[in-house]
Amino acid sequence: MQEWLHIVDRWFWLGMGAIGFAVLFNVPKRTLLTIFLLGAFGGTLKFVVIGAGGGIILGSFFGAVLVGFASIVAAHQRHTPPFVLAIPAVIPMVPGAFAYRAMLGVIHLTEKINHDTFLKLLEETVDNGLKAFFVLAALSLGVSAPMLISRRESAKNLVVRIKRDELKSK
Amino acid sequence: MGLTDEEKVNELSKVLLEVGSLLMSSGANSSRIRITISRIAGAFGYDVDLLITHRALMMTIYDEETDFFFSRLKRTSPHGVNFRMVSGISRMSWRIVQEKWEIDQVKNELERLKSLSHYPRILVLAMVSAAGAGFCRVFGGVYLELLVTFVATFIGLYVRQEAVKKAFNPYLAIFFAAFVSSMIAGLALKMKIGPNPEYAFATSVLYLIPGIPLINSLSDLLDGNIMNGIVRGLNGLMISFAIALGMLGAVLIYGI
Structure with a gap:
């Protein structure tokens, strides 16, 4: 019971992190709830993967992939480009702490x-810097995964194409 | 080519560059800018080639059949992220294609998008502070530390907004904000408020992280826009550096 409460609590605060940035980036009002859900579930998946022993880089990647695919689906309902939904949702996963710790180390x-002390500090700095870079790479790869796999330039074509096929089959 | 056609191309190129520079300053990545401009130009029956850089856009608009071309350059102004603009321009570009808009209609729509309101300042401050508190919670902080992060973020973001308003260098504005936030969270750390005050200290500056420059940097690199990717990445590094310097100030003053 306690475990569940902890997960729900973290789910909520991850979502808050996402919409905080969404408001800062001035997203359209109709997208706020979607961004909350994307951020909350994406972040939770990240922690699930980390808990399963996947490490922060793999965790961030899977979280971002979830956000990426969900943002394509949601983009059509909310009439906005997917990246407007996806970026605020993955911002809480951006390795800010690693990035400034690396800078502080330098x-x-x-x-x-x-x-x-120098060697120990160098080790920490390189570790933080590399983690920051690879988490970031995993995030942007994850978010753009749907576009890379479908090889389309716009998500609009993507789903319009699918819808037309569905109509034909009916 | 008649004069009217030339005037039309002149007008069209102005509008296209306006769209491009709005997208650039609102935080869109390079391939989105290229695709959107090509889509709008295509709706008016022209092809375009673009040179996209961080601070300027160069465009040649041409008609393959008549071998007519027109070039124009426009500076882009760094304005701060505005996804309402990106979303609005994206919707507009599809309506231009589907509803065969005239150039005047596009101009009016751009004016309307520019006049759209931002969220009220107090709401932005409160929501971003709540996000900071959320980071602190995810790190494992308790509610007392969440409160410290909330206050530190609130005042820090206020300082940053004021500094931007007073036209300080943007990196300097981030430095001020990081310094103020970590001075507040550092005070809590010094006075040992809560069981893990270092969580509050570490998360008090996270609202400044250059998420958009860094993510756009990687996605530009992935798309093969290497130059833009490097420029955006360096911009992100400069911002991280400014945050680190601000924190360092607090660390040195408190001797943490």
Whole structure:
């Protein structure tokens, strides 16, 4: 019971993170609820993958893929390009903490410190920097996965094409 | 080519570049800009080639059959992300194709999109602060730390908005915001408010993370717009650097 409560609590706050940024980016009002749901479920999937031992990079990738595909479906109902929905939803997954820790590390490296501290700091800095880069790459790859797989330039063509085929088969 | 056609192309190229520069400053990636402009130009029966850079757009609009071309350059202004604009322009581009709009209609629609309101400032401040508190919760903070993050984010974002309004250098505005936020969260850390005040300190600056420049950077690189990808990535790095400097200020002052 306690476990479930924890997951629901995190689900809610992940969604809040997404719509906070959505408001900052001035998205249309009709998309706010969708962005909340995308952010909440995408983030939750990320933590599920991390919990299963997948690591933060793989976790972010799967979270972003979920957001990417769901945003294509939702884009047609909300009449907006998929990326308007997908970007605010994946922003909470952006490795901001890794990025500024890496930067902070670089700044600290220039200080006068002894050899051992330097090596330890270098290790942390490189680790944070690489994680930041690869999580970011995983995010943008995940979000653009539907477009890359379907090889279309616009999501509009994508689903219009499918709908026409459906009509024909009926 | 008659004079009227030339005037028409002149008008069309102005509108197309306006669309492109609005998209660029609103936070769209390069391939979206290219696709949208080509789509609109195609609806008016012309082809376009574009050179997209971070601060300027160069466009040649041409008619294959008559071997007529027209070139124009426009600077883009960095304005801040506005997805309502991106969404509006995307819808407009499809309506231009489907409903065969005239250039005047496009101009009017662009004016309407530009006049669309933003969310009220207090709502933006509150929602972004709630998002910051959300990050703190996801890190594992308790409600007292969430409150610290909320306050730090609220005041930090206010400082950033004011600095942008006073036309400070954008990186400097981010530095100020990061400094103020981490001074507030650092005070809580110094006074040991809550069981894990370092969570509040780490998440108090996350609202500044350059998510859009970094994600757009990677998606531009993926699309093969290497130059734009590098430029956007460096911009993101500069912002991260400004955040780190702001935090460093607080770290040095408090001796954390």
